Amino acid sequence: MRSGARIPYRARKALTTITNTQLPGPQLQLRHTWELSAFCRKAIRELLDGAFDGDFTDTDFDHALGGLHAIITDGDVVIGHAAVVARSIVHDGRAYRVGYVEAVATDPERQRQGLGDRVMSAVEAVIDGAYDFGVLGASEAGLRLYRAHGWTPFTGRLSAMTPDGVIETADDSVHVYGRSAPVSGQLICDWRSGELW
Ligand SMILES: CC(C)(COP(=O)(O)OP(=O)(O)OC[C@H]1O[C@@H](n2cnc3c(N)ncnc32)[C@H](O)[C@@H]1OP(=O)(O)O)[C@@H](O)C(=O)NCCC(=O)NCCS
Secondary structure, eight states: OOTTTTSOHHHHHHIIIIISOOOSSOEEEEEEGGGOOHHHHHHHHHHHHHHTTTOOOHHHHHHTOSSEEEEEEETTEEEEEEEEEEEEEEETTEEEEEEEEEEEEEOGGGOSSSHHHHHHHHHHHHHHHHOSEEEEEOOTTTHHHHHHTTOEEOOSEEEEEETTEEEEOOOSOEEEESTTOOOSSEEEEOOOSSOOO
């Protein structure tokens, strides 16, 4: 009998479309948005809705699309997620290619087991290899995890490029990551709908 023969269809479909593996236990995979099945996207969104207790909008989800997703699955269930997307951010007049981390969440029933640590390590490896530095807006719940991973609060001025020009944006949750990440001066993020940082 083939090893996957007793796995129910829904689980089998998820395993092949999300992870292409049938190993037991939590599995971490890095996938670009284009590789995610509708099933996987839905499972990620359900995880985010649960972890943020209903306070996760369609726009928040949109911010997490178009880059790489670190996804931890256990069987056919997504139990951990973080995304890193490309943004253009100006620091003191120079434009940088930034890995912006979005939609970090783990299953509320599986927290404090190291899943957050695993998804963050995965997106940080992407930032180290592909971007000038990393940026994220930290929730209260995420602060300790990010600080433990070397993310530093940005203490300078924050602004955003909007269709009407550059505006000041007050936000004390912005953290930066990487050896060449600036912690002071002025950061100007690119324009998008919803939360700018
Ligand atoms: C923030 C969040 C992603 C953290 O996920 P997590 O899976 O609990 O993260 P980890 O397990 O890696 O680490 C959390 C804590 O558990 C501890 N821990 C890790 N493995 C552990 C284990 N086996 N036993 C006991 N504690 C453990 C870590 O040391 C860490 O401790 P600390 O908070 O005292 O520093 C999660 O709480 C979450 O989804 N929150 C809601 C959504 C949210 O706010 N996301 C952040 C958006 S910016």
